Amino acid sequence: MFLKTHTTVFASRPKSQSSQYLAYGTKGIVFTEYGPYWRNVRKFCVQELLSAVKIDSFAGMRREEMGRLVEEMKEAAERREVVDVSERVESLIEDMTYKMILGQSKDDRFDLKGIIKEAVSLTGVFNIADYVPFLRALDLQGLAPRFKATSKAIDEILETILDEHQDVNRNDQKHYKDFIDTALSLMNKSSNTTQDHVSNSMDRENIKAIVLDMVVGSIDTSSTAIEWTLTEIIRHPRVMKRLHQELTTILGASPMVEEKDLAKLEYLDMVVKETLRLHPVGPLLIPRESTEDIVINNYYIPKRSRIIVNAWALGRNCDVWSDNAEEFFPERFIGSNIDLRGHHFELIPFGSGRRICPGMNSGLLNIKLVVAQLVLTFGWELPNGMSPKDLDMSERFRLTAPRAQHLLAIPIYRANMVEK
Numbered sequence: 001m002f003l004k005t006h007t008t009v010f011a012s013r014p015k016s017q018s019s020q021y022l023a024y025g026t027k028g029i030v031f032t033e034y035g036p037y038w039r040n041v042r043k044f045c046v047q048e049l050l051s052a053v054k055i056d057s058f059a060g061m062r063r064e065e066m067g068r069l070v071e072e073m074k075e076a077a078e079r080r081e082v083v084d085v086s087e088r089v090e091s092l093i094e095d096m097t098y099k100m101i102l103g104q105s106k107d108d109r110f111d112l113k114g115i116i117k118e119a120v121s122l123t124g125v126f127n128i129a130d131y132v133p134f135l136r137a138l139d140l141q142g143l144a145p146r147f148k149a150t151s152k153a154i155d156e157i158l159e160t161i162l163d164e165h166q167d168v169n170r171n172d173q174k175h176y177k178d179f180i181d182t183a184l185s186l187m188n189k190s191s192n193t194t195q196d197h198v199s200n201s202m203d204r205e206n207i208k209a210i211v212l213d214m215v216v217g218s219i220d221t222s223s224t225a226i227e228w229t230l231t232e233i234i235r236h237p238r239v240m241k242r243l244h245q246e247l248t249t250i251l252g253a254s255p256m257v258e259e260k261d262l263a264k265l266e267y268l269d270m271v272v273k274e275t276l277r278l279h280p281v282g283p284l285l286i287p288r289e290s291t292e293d294i295v296i297n298n299y300y301i302p303k304r305s306r307i308i309v310n311a312w313a314l315g316r317n318c319d320v321w322s323d324n325a326e327e328f329f330p331e332r333f334i335g336s337n338i339d340l341r342g343h344h345f346e347l348i349p350f351g352s353g354r355r356i357c358p359g360m361n362s363g364l365l366n367i368k369l370v371v372a373q374l375v376l377t378f379g380w381e382l383p384n385g386m387s388p389k390d391l392d393m394s395e396r397f398r399l400t401a402p403r404a405q406h407l408l409a410i411p412i413y414r415a416n417m418v419e420k
Ligand code: HEM
Pocket: 029, 030, 031, 042, 213, 214, 215, 217, 218, 219, 221, 222, 225, 281, 282, 285, 286, 349, 350, 351, 352, 353, 354, 355, 356, 357, 358, 359, 360, 362, 363, 364, 367
């Protein structure tokens, strides 16, 4: 009802103390109210970063980064080393994200990922001040100092990145424009395209907000989804075997997964859907807010009501998914037309309607590419002879829900593996 029949009424976002501090108020996309500014900024990001053509233009970079990780894992396999898979995957996605959005590799001068983690964690806190505004001044939960410190740290890093882009552009040292260059060039423009509608209201603060939304939207989400997918595959050797068979059948003798082949990997698609059903990266999506008074099923819902959708519960509802809803069983999608595009409300890990995740294609590509490659090249054993069924499955609940404990496993290079 909220997301389908009345999609426009519930297409806004509530203001919160965390977004005021940590997302430059409503100057980006994620926490910005529904309206022309949000629409144009979103269109700009899709056009300049998240369209099929733009995503495709970074295929070479992804291949290189993936190749580097495979080499590292091969060395670990040789030493029979326990690898912190969660950490390695996050670092890979971080590298890919920075190259795509910031046009540069990870910068050792600052820990952007660490600060973003703190921001995501703070945004996920139930903050009484958002519901009882007069308590805000009392700061009962002691959040204000953390908001301020995190926001200051983020701003300093983004200022440095923007300054450096402007310096390079002034000295005309660049052959191509990255996302930040394009965004910066909007500050001084005026005519009639989508970009220029954005530029009418664009200053440095807006650019920082948009860049931050893109970076935050990308890193934690994709790496959490990959971490859970690998966890479920390792926990279910039958699924690992079937997926590996599909990979070798479709990819032949090729040691690297090619992006063009991903669409042919039907079982991988089911494995990813099944993971996102049981472990939606954002269990409660991102809160929505109504833009007008409305009556639904005889309930009066006043304008500016906050709507929270429990995607986690939808994915585990036995009435929809049958009695084995709690079981990881990718085959349930055989012959099913359920996709992830927000039309099948039993499975909405990317949300639905006007606010559906604009980075869905980019996110899914990252998940499938990394999972396919790590299963194609390696088998995985758990440390200290641990049985797959004993793997700890607890979640850490924030705005996103990653594993509570990092996934640790030993890669076994398949070329040296004796098939059982
Ligand atoms: C596995 C990967 C990802 C998952 C599961 C995911 C999930 C979500 C969800 C649940 C929402 C809220 C949708 C709603 O309210 O209906 C969302 C919004 C958003 N996501 Fe993603 N996301 C992923 C990857 C990405 C990537 C790669 C980017 C950008 C590079 C991105 C950028 C955004 C932005 C900007 C929004 C806000 C959209 C708006 O409010 O209009 N996401 N995402």
